[in-house]
Structures are given as C-alpha cells and as structure tokens.
Amino acid sequence: xxxxxxxxxxxxxxxxxxxxxxxxxxxxxxxxxSEIAHQIYDLHMLIVYVCLAIMxxxxxxxxxxxxxxxxSVGHEASQFHEHxxxxxxWTIIPAVILIAMAVPATxxxxxxxxxxxxxxxxxxxxLQWKWEYDYIGKDVKxxxxxxxxxxxxxxxxxxxxxYLLEVDNPMVVPVGKKVRVLLTAxxxxxxxxxxxxxVKQDAIPGFIKETWFRADAPGTYxxxxxxxxxxxxxxMPIVVEAVSEEKYAAWIETKKAEAAAGAAGSDKEWxxxxxxxNGKTVYEKNCAVCHQAxxxxxxxxxxxxxxxxxxxxxxxxxxxxxxxxxxxxxLLNGKGVMPAWxxxxxxxxxxxxxxxxxxxxxxxxxxxxxxxxxxxKAAR
Amino acid sequence: xxxxxxxxxxxxxxxxxxxxxxxxxxxSTNHKDxxxxxxxxxxxxxLFAGALAMGIRAELFQPGLQFIKPEVFxxxxxxxxxxxxxxxxxxxxxxxxxxxxPLMIGAPDMAFPRLNNMSFWLLIPAAILLLASFFVPGGAAxxxxxxxxxxxxxxxxxxxxxxxxxxxxxxxxxVGSINIITTIFNMRAPGMTLMKMPMFVWTWLITAYLLIAxxxxxxxxxxxxxxxxxxxxxxxxxxxxxxxxLFQHVFWFFGHPEVYIMILPAFGILSTIIPTFARKPLFGxxxxxxxxxxxxxxxxxxxxxxxxxxxxxVAGQLFFMYSTMLISVPTGVKVFNWLATMWxxxxxxxxxxxxxxxxxxxxxxxxxxGLVCAILPVDxxxxxxxxxxxxxxxxxxxxxxxxxxxxxxxxxxxxTGHMYDETLGKWHFWLTTIxxxxxxxxxxFTGLAGMPRRIPDYSQQFAEFxxxxxxxxxxxxxxxxxxxxxxxxxIRGGAKATNQVWDxxxxxxxxxxxxxxxxxxxxxxxxx
Numbered sequence: 019x020x021x022x023x024x025x026x027x028x029x030x031x032x033x034x035x036x037x038x039x040x041x042x043x044x045x046x047x048x049x050x051x052s053e054i055a056h057q058i059y060d061l062h063m064l065i066v067y068v069c070l071a072i073m074x075x076x077x078x079x080x081x082x083x084x085x086x087x088x089x090s091v092g093h094e095a096s097q098f099h100e101h102x103x104x105x106x107x108w109t110i111i112p113a114v115i116l117i118a119m120a121v122p123a124t125x126x127x128x129x130x131x132x133x134x135x136x137x138x139x140x141x142x143x144x145l146q147w148k149w150e151y152d153y154i155g156k157d158v159k160x161x162x163x164x165x166x167x168x169x170x171x172x173x174x175x176x177x178x179x180x181y182l183l184e185v186d187n188p189m190v191v192p193v194g195k196k197v198r199v200l201l202t203a204x205x206x207x208x209x210x211x212x213x214x215x216x217v218k219q220d221a222i223p224g225f226i227k228e229t230w231f232r233a234d235a236p237g238t239y240x241x242x243x244x245x246x247x248x249x250x251x252x253x254m255p256i257v258v259e260a261v262s263e264e265k266y267a268a269w270i271e272t273k274k275a276e277a278a279a280g281a282a283g284s285d286k287e288w289x290x291x292x293x294x295x296n297g298k299t300v301y302e303k304n305c306a307v308c309h310q311a312x313x314x315x316x317x318x319x320x321x322x323x324x325x326x327x328x329x330x331x332x333x334x335x336x337x338x339x340x341x342x343x344x345x346x347x348x349l350l351n352g353k354g355v356m357p358a359w360x361x362x363x364x365x366x367x368x369x370x371x372x373x374x375x376x377x378x379x380x381x382x383x384x385x386x387x388x389x390x391x392x393x394x395k396a397a398r
Numbered sequence: 399x400x401x402x403x404x405x406x407x408x409x410x411x412x413x414x415x416x417x418x419x420x421x422x423x424x425x426s427t428n429h430k431d432x433x434x435x436x437x438x439x440x441x442x443x444x445l446f447a448g449a450l451a452m453g454i455r456a457e458l459f460q461p462g463l464q465f466i467k468p469e470v471f472x473x474x475x476x477x478x479x480x481x482x483x484x485x486x487x488x489x490x491x492x493x494x495x496x497x498x499x500p501l502m503i504g505a506p507d508m509a510f511p512r513l514n515n516m517s518f519w520l521l522i523p524a525a526i527l528l529l530a531s532f533f534v535p536g537g538a539a540x541x542x543x544x545x546x547x548x549x550x551x552x553x554x555x556x557x558x559x560x561x562x563x564x565x566x567x568x569x570x571x572x573v574g575s576i577n578i579i580t581t582i583f584n585m586r587a588p589g590m591t592l593m594k595m596p597m598f599v600w601t602w603l604i605t606a607y608l609l610i611a612x613x614x615x616x617x618x619x620x621x622x623x624x625x626x627x628x629x630x631x632x633x634x635x636x637x638x639x640x641x642x643x644l645f646q647h648v649f650w651f652f653g654h655p656e657v658y659i660m661i662l663p664a665f666g667i668l669s670t671i672i673p674t675f676a677r678k679p680l681f682g683x684x685x686x687x688x689x690x691x692x693x694x695x696x697x698x699x700x701x702x703x704x705x706x707x708x709x710x711x712v713a714g715q716l717f718f719m720y721s722t723m724l725i726s727v728p729t730g731v732k733v734f735n736w737l738a739t740m741w742x743x744x745x746x747x748x749x750x751x752x753x754x755x756x757x758x759x760x761x762x763x764x765x766x767x768g769l770v771c772a773i774l775p776v777d778x779x780x781x782x783x784x785x786x787x788x789x790x791x792x793x794x795x796x797x798x799x800x801x802x803x804x805x806x807x808x809x810x811x812x813x814t815g816h817m818y819d820e821t822l823g824k825w826h827f828w829l830t831t832i833x834x835x836x837x838x839x840x841x842x843f844t845g846l847a848g849m850p851r852r853i854p855d856y857s858q859q860f861a862e863f864x865x866x867x868x869x870x871x872x873x874x875x876x877x878x879x880x881x882x883x884x885x886x887x888x889i890r891g892g893a894k895a896t897n898q899v900w901d902x903x904x905x906x907x908x909x910x911x912x913x914x915x916x917x918x919x920x921x922x923x924x925x926x
Contacts, residue, residue, distance in 0.1 A: 043843070044846070044847035044859060045843050045846070045847075046846050047846050047848075058775045058778065058779055061773055061776055062773075062776045065770050065773055069769065072766075073762070073766065076737065077759060077762075079741070080737050080759070083742075084740070084745065087741065087744065087745055088745045090746070093743070095676065095677040095678045096742040098681075099679040099681050099683065099739075100681070100682060101681075104738070105731070109731055113727055116726065120720060120723060123719065123776075124719075127715055127716060127719070127774055127775060128712065130778070131715075171463055173463075177461060177858060179858075181461060181857050182461075182856065205552075206546075206547075206548045209781075211848075218781055218782075219707060219709055220707050220709060222636075222642055222643060223548060223636055224635075224636015225641070227709035242850050245546075246541065246542045246546070246852045248469075249468040249469040249540070251468075251472075251850075252853030252854055253468075316467075316469065318535045318536055319554065
C-alpha cells in the first residue's frame with residue numbers, strides 16, 4: 019500500500035514538477051555496454067526476481083495472518099511456540115537459494131578480475147577534482163575536467179543536457195578492444211566508475227589497482243567519481259568515448275599534435291593581455307573550485323586570491339631562480355592541500371594563470387607583474 | 399512472580415533523601431532516571447541530526463546549488479551520520495536497557511550504578527564536541543562519517559574534535575556494556591535461567607559483547623588517524639610506507655558489528671511486542687537466541703563487503719561475498735519466527751504493534767537490498783550510490799529507529815503511569831511510515847541509475863526522484879515533532895495505566911506498579 023502511495027505521489031509530482039524533456043524515471047541499472055555489465059545486469063535481475071518471489075510468499079503469509087488472525091474477527095490465539103521440522107526447513111531453503119546465487123556471481127567475479135591479454139593500457143589518476151589519463155606507450159597524457167559552467171551550477175544559465183556529466187577532454191577508446199585501466203590517485207581516494215561497462219574501481223594514492231572493460235558499441239558513456247574526495251566530489255565526471263579503430267588512431271595523432279603545440283608556446287614571447295586572457299580559462303577550470311571565480315577563496319581552508327601576499331609578492335631571487343614560497347613556487351610545487359601543478363599544466367598554462375592571478379581578480383601586482391612561459395620552462 | 403511489596407518499599411526509600419531538582423539527575427544512580435536521561439538525550443540528538451538531514455534534502459530538492467556550499471553539504475552528511483549513529487540510535491537502546499533490563503530480570507538496579515551515571519554523563523561532552531565543531535574555523539568534519547584517510551587527514555580541527563568525541567563515546571559504550579553484562583549474569587531473579595530470559599535481555603547481552611569487542615577497534619583506528627594527522631606517523635600514508643586501505647579494514651572491522659549493535663536490540667524489542675499483541679508466546683525462542691548469536695559471530699567476518707571496490711584479491715572478494723550472503727540465513731530465521739508468532743494469534747494493532755509489523759516488512763526490504771549488495775558484481779554497480787543510502791536507511795530507520803518508536807509506545811505507560819494518546823500515536827505511525835517510504839524508496843531507483851551518494855548536486859535525469867525524496871523527507875521530519883508532542887502529552891497526563899497495561903504482555907516488568915516506582919524488586923521475585 020505504501021508502494022501504491024509512492025506510485026501515486028510520483029505520478030502527481032512528476033506531472034507537476036517535470037522540468038525538462040530529457041528527464042526520465044529511470045528504474046533500473048543503465049543499459050549495459052560490455053560483457054561484464056551484461057552479466058551484472060542479468061545477475062541483478064535474477065536476484066531481484068528471487069527476492070520478489072520470496073517476498074510474495076512470506077508477506078502473503080503475513081498479510082493473510084493479519085487479515086484472519088485478529089482479535090476483532092474473533093480469532094482465538096493458539097499457544098504453539100515450536101515446530102522443529104519447520105525451523106529446519108526454513109533454515110535450509112534460504113541456504114540452498116544462496117548457493118544457487120553464489121555460483122553465477124562467482125563466475126562473473128573471476129571474469130572481472132581477469133585483466134590479462136589486454137589490447138591497450140591506460141593509467142588513470144584521480145586528483146582533487148579531475149582525472150588524468152595517460153595512454154601507456156602512446157605518449158598521450160591529458161587532464162579531464164568538468165566542462166559544465168559555474169553559471170549553470172549556480173542557476174544563472176540554463177542547464178545543458180549533460181549537466182555535470184560532461185568533460186573537456188574525454189577518454190577515447192576503440193570499440194571492441196580490451197582496455198586495461200590502471201588506477202591510482204594523487205591526493206585522496208577517488209573511485210573511477212563507468213556503469214555502462216560494469217566498472218567501479220577505487221583510485222588509491224600510493225597504490226596501483228587494475229580493472230578492464232571492452233566497449234561493445236560506439237558511443238559516449240558517462241560516469242562520476244564514486245568515493246567522497248572533498249568539496250568538489252560531485253563535480254568530477256568521467257566520460258569515455260568508444261569509437262572505431264580509425265577514429266581512435268586519428269584522435270591519438272590529434273592529441274600528440276596538441277601537446278606539441280602547447281610545448282612550442284613556451285618559447286614564444288607573450289603579451290600581458292594574451293596571458294591574462296589565457297589565464298582566465300586556466301583559472302576557472304583549475305583554480306576557481308577552491309579559490310572561487312572572483313578570487314575570494316574559502317578561508318581558512320582556501321585563501322583568497324585577491325590581496326594575497328603570495329600573488330602580489332616578488333617571485334624571483336637575485337640569482338634568477340624563483341624564491342621559496344613565492345607565487346611560482348606555489349604553482350609548481352604546491353603546499354598542503356594546494357596541489358603541485360607542474361605535472362598537470364604546461365608552461366604556457368602556468369605562466370598565464372600566474373599572470374591572471376597577479377593582474378586580475380582585484381589584484382594589480384607591481385613587483386614582477388607578469389611571467390613568461392619561457393621563465394617557467396627554465397624554472398622547472 | 400510476585401512483587402506486591404516493592405511498591406510499599408519504594409515509598410519508604412523515596413523519603414530518605416535522594417537529591418531533588420537538577421541534582422537528582424546529575425548525581426543519579428537510579429537505572430530508571432538514567433534510562434530516562436538516555437532516552438531524552440537520544441531524542442534531542444535525533445531531532446538535531448534530523449534537522450541536518452533537512453538541510454541535505456533542501457539542497458537536493460533541485461539540481462544546481464541553491465542553499466549551501468558543497469563543503470557545508472559534506473559537513474551536514476558527515477555529522478548527520480555520526481550523530482544519528484552515536485548520538486541517537488545507540489543511546490536510545492542503552493536507555494531501553496537501563497529501564498527494562500533490571501525490570502525484566504527482577505533486579506533492583508544495574509550492577510554498577512555509579513558507572514552507569516558516568517557512562518551517561520560522558521555523552522554530554524562528546525555531544526558538545528560534535529555540535530561545537532560546526533563553529534570552529536573550517537566548519538565541521540566533512541570527510542563522511544567513515545572518515546577515510548587521506549581525506550580526513552586534510553580536514554581541520556573539527557576532525558580532531560570528532561575523533562575525541564568518538565573516543566569518549568567509545569569509553570561510555572564499553573563501560574555501559576560491562577554494566578549490562580554484569581547485571582544480566584549476576585542479578586537475575588531466582589529461577590530465571592539464561593534460557594528463560596526475555597528475548598530483549600538476550601539481544602542486549604549479545605549486543606554488549608559486540609560493543610566490547612568492536613569499540614576498542616574503532617578507538618585504535620581513530621588513534622592511528624590522529625597520530626597520522628599530528629605526530630608524523632604514516633599508518634595510512636603510502637608515501638611513508640602506510641596504506642590508506644588499512645584504515646578501511648580496521649574501521650569496518652568495527653563498523654560492521656556496529657550495524658548489528660544497532661539492530662539486535664531492535665530485534666529484541668520486536669520479539670517482545672509481537673507476542674504481546676498476538677497474545678501468543680514467541681515462536682522458536684531457542685532458535686531466536688541461536689540466530690542472534692550466529693549473527694553476532696558472523697558480523698565479525700563480513701567487514702570487507704563495504705570495500706568491494708578497493709580492489710581486493712579475488713580470494714578476499716569471494717570470501718567476503720559468501721560470508722555476507724550467509725548472514726541472511728539467521729536473519730531470515732528471525733523474520734520467519736516473527737511471522738510464526740503472529741500466525742494463528744489473536745492480534746490487535748495498537749501503535750506498538752503497528753510499528754513492529756511495519757518494521758518486519760520494511761526491514762525485510764532492507765534485508766533484500768542488502769542481499770542484492772552482497773552479490774559482489776552487482777555491488778560494483780551499487781557501491782557508493784543512492785541504492786546504498788536506501789538500503790541502510792531501510793535497516794537503520796525502518797529497522798532500528800522505528801523499533802525504538804514502537805518500544806517507546808509499548809513501555810511508556812509503564813514509565814509514566816499514563817496511556818499515550820492512541821489516535822495521535824497511530825497518526826504518528828502512518829505519517830512516519832508513508833513519509834519514510836516516499837523519502838527512501840525512490841533512492842533505490844536513483845542508485846540503480848548511478849547517482850553517487852554524498853554529492854550536493856546531480857544531473858537532471860535524477861531530478862524527479864530527488865524532489866520526491868525531499869518532499870518525503872520534510873514530511874518525515876515534521877512527523878517526528880508529533881512524536882515529541884505525544885510523548886510530552888503522555889508524561890503530563892492521560893488515562894491511568896494499569897500494572898498489566900497490555901492484556902497479552904508477559905514478564906516481570908508488568909508485575910510492578912505503573913508508573914514503575916523509583917525502586918523495584920528490592921526483594922527478588924521468584925521465577926518458575
């Protein structure tokens with residue numbers, strides 16, 4: 019009767035509050051798109067049916083008893099309180115059902131654990147709050163950030179179709195190939211989850227864990243970090259694009275070209291305006307989550323950028339090397355919860371974001387007002 | 399089973415000067431007063447932690463960030479969990495143990511009345527530490543009630559306050575457990591053998607052992623955490639040769655027995671209420687005792703089913719899957735025994751019975767979703783999603799909390815001497831049950847569809863179900879104010895309760911006057 023109430027309520031509310039066309043009352047696991055996900059889907063349906071059958075029998079008995087054996091209909095209480103055969107039977111029957119469940123589950127576990135004979139390997143690193151993908155042996159490595167804008171999150175603009183489930187750089191894999199995924203983390207525990215492939219593996223700092231999947235159809239698949247990892251835990255989605263082998267090969271080449279272009283920028287002389295413009299993008303993607311888009315920070319955990327001693331102070335010593343605890347030092351090496359960015363951002367990005375922080379967000383540094391990518395390259 | 403003299407004795411005792419006013423409570427060594435304090439403490443914490451949940455559901459009412467910042471959201475989920483578990487559910491059961499164990503076994507009081515006082519008053523500084531942690535720089539602990547490092551190592555001083563609070567609560571629980579075990583073993587009325595004890599006493603005896611075994615393990619994990627935070631040790635820091643997952647193993651070695659600490663006394667309450675209103679003895683008393691003991695033993699070998707996604711070796715995964723599935727056998731036995739107790743009874747459905755029947759039904763749903771999660775490959779999809787949130791609220795709210803409510807309605811006439819308002823009690827029951835299901839049933843669906851737990855914002859496909867859950871949650875929260883009203887109304891007055899209260903009730907507590915006099919069973923009753 020409560021379920022009926024829920025159904026009734028959900029229908030009414032759904033009709034009243036439905037906000038957009040693509041929302042749906044999803045009632046089950048996502049459509050499976052790998053062999054393992056198919057097995058999990060079937061296992062889940064099997065156990066749900068077993069549970070429903072047991073429920074119908076057990077609660078059929080209970081509600082019959084509630085209906086018939088009540089004082090108000092004049093039922094007299096019997097005084098029996100033991101029945102050994104019955105007690106043995108209802109201990110053994112569940113045990114038998116459990117063994118029947120355990121057999122297919124065990125088979126799937128053994129298959130999930132078998133990472134041998136993979137066609138390719140990708141190392142995935144969880145960072146607060148983004149994912150890094152490193153295609154082993156391919157020389158392709160990039161960071162994948164949430165692409166949803168802060169305006170959408172704060173209700174200042176319309177939420178897109180893939181709100182919170184979209185990234186700037188998706189992981190791209192060829193369809194039908196066995197992809198071995200090595201997982202680790204840089205700071206705290208994250209969890210890489212891709213429901214369509216039946217994969218969820220914690221990324222644990224200091225350890226490498228492995229899992230695998232093989233996408234059975236081209237498409238874009240979406241998941242989210244599934245282990246609480248701090249304030250932006252809900253804002254680090256995972257997107258995998260499964261494409262044909264040719265498209266995959268072309269994508270690898272594009273990624274390599276992008277990396278080369280990024281490295282080339284290091285040797286060029288940049289104008290202050292270009293650095294600030296480029297720095298704004300880098301800042302909003304990487305820094306705003308803690309230091310906030312307006313630079314106000316979230317003290318005491320995340321200091322304000324506006325008026326910061328680090329962002330306004332000198333960066334370079336007399337010897338031409340960066341000073342300890344200077345703006346450059348902080349970006350490259352981090353401190354405490356501030357991550358080290360030297361492995362995640364290229365020279366242009368670091369130079370741009372430093373310049374942006376010194377010349378925007380209410381700051382106008384007079385000492386070392388800007389920094390060139392070439393200086394960062396030398397400082398590394 | 400006679401104790402007509404106790405009423406008279408009690409009167410004599412009341413006169414020779416135990417403290418009155420505030421000091422009556424501060425210095426109390428009386429199991430009934432201490433039981434009352436435990437229950438009020440628990441109810442206060444229940445309302446507070448419930449208010450935190452209202453904040454969570456308000457933010458999740460719609461996609462997008464509206465009311466609270468993500469880090470505050472994490473503080474709310476963390477403290478909601480910690481306070482509900484350690485501040486609301488556990489102290490409520492200790493309150494029941496204080497009131498009922500001596501009355502049910504015919505003892506004049508607990509074995510160690512002063513320790514009893516201490517174990518209650520330890521709760522207060524712990525609660526202050528938890529509540530005050532919202533006001534220190536950086537806000538309350540935000541790493542989840544499970545406090546996994548390295549995230550919990552990043553937190554501010556509120557994490558230390560929470561750890562200290564849990565240490566204090568652990569001491570309180572251990573002291574309380576020793577008291578309960580000693581009372582049960584040494585102070586039973588002549589003739590009450592172990593296998594004649596009321597089922598509630600049995601479940602608490604086993605729970606007390608679980609507490610003594612599990613709480614020191616939590617203390618160990620927390621101590622390692624605090625030395626990692628402040629004294630440069632590396633128990634959980636891989637860079638220093640430690641392992642973050644070690645914390646999870648130690649934590650859940652405590653955490654899974656903890657789950658049964660919160661449900662076994664609830665089973666005891668159900669096993670007391672159902673026979674009363676079926677007017678029929680509990681079916682399979684002996685198998686109930688064995689099933690409870692079996693659950694307690696198994697609870698120590700299933701912990702890593704909370705960690706199926708950490709990447710354990712396959713042998714570990716299989717072991718923990720099989721052992722977890724096995725727990726459903728003794729749990730099933732309990733449910734079957736309750737049904738057999740109801741079968742061919744002469745049932746009436748006063749509020750305590752309504753709660754009990756609802757608990758049997760809803761707890762079983764929680765048991766089934768637990769079985770679904772036990773199947774490891776399926777758990778891979780469900781771990782850390784809203785499915786798990788649905789599962790543990792079905793066992794902890796509709797299992798533990800609703801049993802507590804049923805128990806309060808059942809025994810409050812004995813405690814206050816007044817009958818509660820049956821109409822309002824039934825209103826409270828129906829509102830709670832319906833609102834509970836509206837809140838938590840849709841979470842099975844959002845979880846299956848992949849919505850992670852502990853997120854302040856979600857993609858739009860989950861919008862409808864979250865809105866339903868939020869509306870249900872607000873109704874559920876408001877309904878508990880009705881409970882508060884019913885309890886206060888009952889304390890202040892109402893129809894005079896008879897000594898027997900319920901015509902089908904069995905046991906020594908129904909042989910004393912209502913309200914139970916300050917001192918009872920100074921001359922032990924004889925049990926045949």
